[in-house]
Amino acid sequence: MYLVTGASGQLGRLIIQALQDKGVAADQIVAAVRSPEKVLDLASAGVVVRKADYTEPASLKAAFEGVKKVILVSSSEVGQRAPQHQNVIDAAKEAGVELLAYTSLLKADSSPMLLAEEHKVTEAALAASGIPHVLLRNSWYLENYTAxxxxxVEHGAVLGCAGDGKYAMASRADYAEAAAVVVTTEGHAGKTYELAGDEAVTLAEYAAAVAEVSGKPVAYQELPEQEYVKVLTGIGLPEGFAQVLANSDVGASQGALFDDSKTLSTLIGHGTTSVKDAIKAAL
Structure with a gap:
């Protein structure tokens, strides 16, 4: 049995599809979700749906029954991730899982990004647990921008505070496939994979690609970090999350989201989604 946490989320759903694409039967996949009513489509397709709340250890213990391999999709609740992930790790250890794959952050151990902190704590917890595990250190999702x-296009601008920092982005589907590969093939326990797109672009280059695909003028506008925070809060993002996003841009300017090892495309056996293809799909 393969269990995917956060299975109602965008990455979790893609991982479940990727597992099936790798030949795993639907009834061998456990979709662990806080709200089972959100994945009725998965249940009707034969996937095993179990309630699993990161904050309720008893629900996790029940969800992990009979499970051998786990993909821990990092929680979306920034600031609450470390204790939530610890609960999952504890449940996995009690269940005696054979392998746990964790979706971490690119260069988590050395990244200057605020987002890296909870990933570092989780990686340390996994090391202390004794569970055979593999770290999937994902770079930025293309969808973070193409969404x-x-x-x-409407405003003619891409805003940010990343300077000339390069983003080696890949699609969620690319990262989902990598997760499926490591739990359906052998030899990955103890490994750390730095996963990033084959193509790396600055935000200015990304804006130019949006302009080319759309046929409309789009340019990158560099802002001071706190000005960018004001823009993000102005469109409705919570202050804390806006600070994290702006800090991520600053981290990108320092190389935190760049990697040219092509580890991701090697792992999945084909090139990663191109920036222009992702923009075309989004538009």
Whole structure:
């Protein structure tokens, strides 16, 4: 049995699809979710759905029954991730799982990004647990930017505070496939994979690609970090999350989201999604 946490989320759903693409039967996949009613489509397709709340250890213990391999998709609740992940690790250890794959952050052990802190704590917890595990250190998702490509076209601008920092981005589907590969093939326990897209772009280059694909003028506008925070809060993001996003741009300017090892494309056996293809799909 393969268990995927956060299975109602965008990455979790793609991992479940990737597992099936690798030949895993639906009834051998456990979709662990806080709200089972959100994945009725998975249940109707034969996937085993179990309630599993990161904050309720008893629910996790029940969800992990009979499970051999786990993909721990990092929680979306920034600031609460470390204790939530610890609960999952404890449940996995009690269940005696054979392998746990964790979706961490690129260069988590050395990254200057605020987002790296909880990933570092989780990686340390995994090391202390004794569970055979593999670290999937994901770079940025292309969707982090392409989700707002239409807005960039409308306003003629991509905003940020990343300077000339390069983003080696890949699609969620690329990272999902990597997760499926490591739990369905052998030899990955104890490994750390720095996963990033084959193509790396600055935000100015990304804006130019949006302009080329859309046929409309789009340019990158560099802002001071706190000005960018004001823009993000102005469109409705919570202050704390806006600070984290702006800090991530600053981290990118320091190389935190760049990697040219092509580890991801090697692992999945094909090139990663291109920036222009992702923009075309989004628009």
């Amino acid at each position: 707002s490509a239409g807005m960039a």
